[in-house]
Amino acid sequence: MHTTPLDDLVACPQCDTLHIASALPENARAHCQRCGIVLMTSQPAAMAQILSLALTAFIMMIAAVSFPFLTLDAGGLHNATSVIDAVLAFNDGFAFPLAVAVAFFIIVIPLIRLSALIYALGPLVREQKPRQGARQAFGLAERLRPWSMAEIFIVGVTVALIKVAGLAVVTIGPAFWAFAGVVVITVLKDQLICRYSIWEALDKATA
Amino acid sequence: MITARDAGLVACQQCGQVHPLHAQVCKRCEGRLQSRDTESLQKVWAWLIAGMIAYIPANIYPMLLTSTLVERSESTIIGGVVELFEHGSWGIATIVFVASVMIPVGKFIAIMYLAISVQRHSSQNRHGRHKAYEVVEFIGRWSMIDVFVVAILSALVQLDTIATVNPGVAAISFALSVIFTMLSAQAFDSRLIWDADRTQQ
Numbered sequence: 001m002h003t004t005p006l007d008d009l010v011a012c013p014q015c016d017t018l019h020i021a022s023a024l025p026e027n028a029r030a031h032c033q034r035c036g037i038v039l040m041t042s043q044p045a046a047m048a049q050i051l052s053l054a055l056t057a058f059i060m061m062i063a064a065v066s067f068p069f070l071t072l073d074a075g076g077l078h079n080a081t082s083v084i085d086a087v088l089a090f091n092d093g094f095a096f097p098l099a100v101a102v103a104f105f106i107i108v109i110p111l112i113r114l115s116a117l118i119y120a121l122g123p124l125v126r127e128q129k130p131r132q133g134a135r136q137a138f139g140l141a142e143r144l145r146p147w148s149m150a151e152i153f154i155v156g157v158t159v160a161l162i163k164v165a166g167l168a169v170v171t172i173g174p175a176f177w178a179f180a181g182v183v184v185i186t187v188l189k190d191q192l193i194c195r196y197s198i199w200e201a202l203d204k205a206t207a
Numbered sequence: 208m209i210t211a212r213d214a215g216l217v218a219c220q221q222c223g224q225v226h227p228l229h230a231q232v233c234k235r236c237e238g239r240l241q242s243r244d245t246e247s248l249q250k251v252w253a254w255l256i257a258g259m260i261a262y263i264p265a266n267i268y269p270m271l272l273t274s275t276l277v278e279r280s281e282s283t284i285i286g287g288v289v290e291l292f293e294h295g296s297w298g299i300a301t302i303v304f305v306a307s308v309m310i311p312v313g314k315f316i317a318i319m320y321l322a323i324s325v326q327r328h329s330s331q332n333r334h335g336r337h338k339a340y341e342v343v344e345f346i347g348r349w350s351m352i353d354v355f356v357v358a359i360l361s362a363l364v365q366l367d368t369i370a371t372v373n374p375g376v377a378a379i380s381f382a383l384s385v386i387f388t389m390l391s392a393q394a395f396d397s398r399l400i401w402d403a404d405r406t407q408q
Contacts, residue, residue, distance in 0.1 A: 006216070006225045006226065007224075007225075009216070010218075010223045010225070011210070011211040011216070011218030012218075013218070013221075014397045014398065015398055015400070016401065016402075017208050017209070018209055018210060018216070018225070033208055034208055034401065035333075035334070035397075036334070037341075039223070070359075070363055072364065072366070074366050074369055074370060077366040077369060079363065079364075081362055086358070086359055086362040087362070095361060095373065095374050097379060098354070098357070098358055098374055098379055098382065099358065101354075101386075102355065102358045105351065106355075135235070135236050135237060136237065139222075139237075143221075146344070146347075146348055149348055149351055149355075152348060152349055152351050153355045155302070155349075155352050156352045156353075156354075156355025156356045156358075156359060157355070158299075159299050159302060159303060159353075159356045160356045160359040160360050160363070162291075162299045163291070163356065164360060164363065164364060167275070167364065167370055170363070195221075195222060195223070196222070199223065199224070199236060
């Protein structure tokens, strides 16, 4: 019933409308004819940029986790916290499950996403065959996207700083800026990801 | 315009690859293929109801337990917003109010509207409903702001007798409410919005 080969068809993931894929001019976007979402973009250099941004974010994330994040001074008492402290400093029953969830949302899931992307895209940028499990890794990175909440955490920190301002003097440490850097880089990186192009690239590299 | 289903095909939602209708697993990304998620609405309602139930204790019980040299106080979500207003931090109070009250409640209403309109096979305002779905998916996570605020405050403000801050039960139930509604929105199969006119024919 169809004359076009299946591999040349693209269905919109959100409304199921069929389109025939064709090569896009550089830096163009293709939208779904019916619901209007972006189906694919063409940025020839995107793959290398995504990989370098992911590597940068990974290194900055390690800095963000290890350096002091915030320091608090009040009435002669001093309390310095790294992000890890901030997450794991619990001292009663309710704080524990909360701490685990927060640790996942702001550190563990972002790190899994970055590692999976680096693992899946690394060989593609060097024009080698994809690693074993590269597809699963990329699929995982995309599925975890809504659960990676570093940018929301930064807004939360800002609100917390203002709430605590009357109570004590808070100094922002280097890890805060590293974390803010991770957020900006992650946003830039996710803007560049065109799922369709990456799946195609994975296909071509395997063949 | 025809859909993959009308053409006797099934599309992978993860990578866009198109397969013959009977295919079960995507040949490209190994994702599970489903032309339409027939249990979508069941899952949407189940997670949504769980999210709404968890939102009740989140508003009744205290979010934050603060004790200083002079007093011990407990504040709920709304209480925290009111306090910020009284301190004159209008901007921050607005952010917290939007993230903790307007977004969750708006999301409950939006998801109910989407689910009911699909159940009624409505073919009205499909672009608007699709937009609503995209907004719900995008904005839901931002409700977590208040949970992070509580987590940071209770880690940072541990100054023995001078001041300590601890999370209350509401922090947990609010976090659960946000997680449940995120799962509800993810379970919604947006292709159902666009199917309505066909199913009625």
